[in-house]
Amino acid sequence: TVAAPPESKYEPAGHAGQLMHDLACFSCHRINGHGGDMAPDLSWEGSSVQRKWLQDFFKNPNTLRPALIRRMPKFNLSDSEINELTDYIMTVYQSPDVDRDAMPLSGYPAVQVEQGKQLFYSKYACQSCHIIDTKTDKGYIGPTLTQVGSRLSATWIYKWLKNPQSLRPGTVEPNRNMSDEEARALTAYLLTFKGSAKQEAKK
Incomplete structure (x- = not known):
């Protein structure tokens, strides 16, 4: 049996980081080796999602995995809080192996x-x-x-x-x-x- 890696001491920075703690994001999500495993790992979220979708998701979380019992709660965030969280995620949580702008979103034959x-x-x-x-x-x-x-x-x-x-x-x-x-x-x-x-x- 392979031992699980030790829990990291990662902490998100600034006001956005405080928001993430206030919303208890780490209870379900894992980021940079810290947090829960009941929801997707968000370490590379900024490379994977589109900004507009993320903003809409914060406003009205939807069910991406029908088989899961747990659901993302609706936090009734203000527009400024949504923008702050979105900016932070899209900027900080980037994979070095994924250039999200390298391929177009439309125009394929x-x-x-x-x-x-x-x-x-x-x-x-x-x-x-x-x-x-x-x-x-x-x-x-x-x-x-x-x-x-x-x-x-x-x-x-x-x-x-x-x-x-x-x-x-x-x-x-x-x-x-x-x-x-x-x-x-x-x-x-x-x-x-x-x-x-x-x-x-x-x-």
Whole structure:
């Protein structure tokens, strides 16, 4: 049995850091080796998500993982608090291996998008764990992808498809050993699914 790494003494800085403590973020989330494990690790959150989605999520947290019992509470934050937390997360929690602006969020060729769709539903059967079409997909293990094109950066999606373990060691997402072409096509397809956290919360 491999021993778990020791708990770090990481503390977020400034007023945003104090807000995170006041909201008890570390009770559920882990950042830089410190915190809980009941919600996603946020160490690289600034590299993974889009700013507008994060702001909307703070206003109206939605369910990204239908199978989880625990839900992100609504904290009724002020706009200034939301902006402060968003600025801090987007600036500080960056992966050195992910340039979130390296790939565009739109403009991919239709043939590439179609290739990605075929890979999603046929070769890799991603719908076994994820939901894009709420009427037909039955995947409840992984996060829902109905708004992934507005939620995640293109580079994060691509890097995740290539090697999820490199971004979040221990994740249940398997490494499919995708080619660069396949990962780009799947990224192009996933980016077509737009929608805000606010819209998703109303469903």
